[in-house]
Amino acid sequence: MLDGKRILLIIGGGIAAYKCLDLIRRLRERGAAVTPVMTRAAGEFVTPLSVAALAGETVHSDLFDLTSEAEMGHIQLSRVADLVVVAPATADLLAKMAGGQANDLASTLLMATDTPVLCAPAMNVRMFEHAATQRNIATLKGDGVRFVGPNAGDMACGEYGPGRMSEPMEIVEAIGAALKAGPLAGKRILVTSGPTHEPIDPVRYIANRSSGAQGSAIARALLALGAEVVFVTGPAEAARPEGAEIVEVESAAEMLAAVEGALPVEAGIFAAAVADWRVASASGSKIKKVGGKLPVLEFAENPDILATVSQMQTGRPGLVVGFAAETDDVVSHAEAKRKRKGCDWIVANDVRPETGIMGGSENAVHLITDAGVEDWPRMSKDEVARRLAERVAVELTGAHGA
Template sequence: MLAGKRILLIIGGGIAAYKALELIRLLRGQGASVTPVLTRAGAEFVTPLSVAALAGEPLHQDLFDLTTEAEMGHIQLSRAADLVVVAPCTADLMAKMAQGHATDLASTLLMATDKRVLIAPAMNVRMWEHPATQRNLATLTGDGILTIGPDIGDMACGEHGPGRMAEPAAILAAIDTALSDGPLKGRHILVTSGPTHEPIDPVRYIANRSSGQQGSALAAALRDLGAQVSFVTGPASTPPPAGVTVIRVDTAQQMLEAVQSALPADAAIFAAAVADWRVKNEAGQKMKKIAGALPTLEFAENPDILATISHHAQRPPLVVGFAAETESVIAHAQAKRLRKGCDWIIANDVSPATGIMGGAENAVHLITADSVEDWPRLPKAEVARRIAARIAATLGPAA
């Protein structure tokens, strides 16, 4: 699949830079050519000679190389490749990409390219979990940047957790996927995400703590496998990814209508945290505080979107629900799957102690009619990729 493909490989500064040497070897073994760019920080970990020797092509390091820049070499470099890969992608490089900085050759190439970009993040666990890095990650995935990893494990600094760069073989597989049409090409997949806001009056509403991060990551992962994605999102704090059809809603009723309008679909994944109830006696004007008197709110049940679509005349062949639980997670999720009539349930424990709701990681159980799979705690982007891969394997190629 990679024969004749040109890869522009940017090697950032981190101990994981040594893995880039093995990645170059694997890429060339698959028939791809590799044009290497080594950052100044990267050169502290691997030598320019070793990178150039393995790539079999000249190494690029300096933005202001008088020989190449006479012909705008950085523009040519950024456009000649079939794919730009950043491995390792440090927190600094992620920040530059997210903020649009072009202060050296690597960041300038990333700003100037018109090709897809795949990053393999690698950094200390605390840097990976820092809110700034997670904000940058959300921005990059929203811009359509592909990601692979990071993995969870022991680090050179002695700490343990997410932050290890994905192994070269995994990056090679991600490159192959990025350059292929994708197993979901020709498939239409519907994804719901985020919370719903149920108004009390024009100012106040009932909501929940869902950030929409997992739903957004799912839409991006399905897009990256070639699917046409309809993304129905409530007012989430995580922005929707690029390259998908975004339908914005506020309430559960609006979400149901948007979902029904998006049918037919090959699969529907209901990751949204839909409010179970709405305020029946919603006020048309802002309710005023009156001393000694509390307002009385009457509740009505919201439409059950998952159950409705599971029994819909245009039911997708695969319907996947989510179950956010705080106790008896698997038992409640199994009962929910039967009650709703969906094919799969992705269940997780959202007790406050887990930090999952609104956090960067998730630990899920995939529940089907035949089995329960317990997945390890992973970054939400990696959970999304695993779910997307399972969906692709289940649906198979489009007719």
């Protein structure tokens, strides 16, 4: 997958820098050459000697290295790589990148490069959630910078939350996806998947039977065509697609917030089976049986994610694809839904229990567009995903997938 590829690895100054030693080893096992660059702070966490020994190349750290700069070394470093990887991408490095600063070797390389850039953020949860960091990440995504992670978990500082750098193999997968040649290379696509869980009380919730298998398959198919995929998923059973940016949510409200946070994207594919309703006032404690009296639940309508995105005045994706799971009059109901929501395409299917589609491994869909209705035969969900991804590629680029 990476044989013959050259990676320029910029190591930022954070405790997660130790993971870069394993990352370098994994990349070299797969045939990649790794040119390491360390910030001054990175040297406080891992030694240049360790990095150089694993990379088999000199570590670069000084912008004013007379020997290198006599040959405009920082320009050459920034241009000869197939991909620039920033790991860990600290809050400081992200701020420099977003602000166009170039006051050390790492930031100067990032300013001077015309090579694709992949960042693996790592920082304290409060730093990651800070409005300034989120603005910087949004700016960089808008500039075409790819991201992998961060993951949620325990931190060296004792806190818990998003901010842990992705594991080395996750970064390797993201590197592979970024380097894949395909018709969707450079295209950022959002996929929603799985059910949502709407709480009744701390132990009960409203849900549906979606496994998330079709959404995961679509994300994998898009990745195979070179797309950068943001995968927003409810609590689904299906495996998460490796190489995608994963955002885990529970409720419809959380999913809408995650979707809005992922924009801008070239296309949005809304395969999630979002609950239409929620309990208006979920109980903060478990609802108990009281003398056989039934609880009274008052419902409220959930936000309509597909309609919200389809009808955006600014920032609307160029292609918005919805899904319609129906049990009767599948095509007519789906056609009406497409017009009502304002999306470009609808993928409709029959989910009556006897079809075995909901939660199964196969699907039979109808693709509804301005041009009419295409009836696809029953096939595996992976094949449905491949055909849909190829149609998306044609729509966005005019190019056909392999």
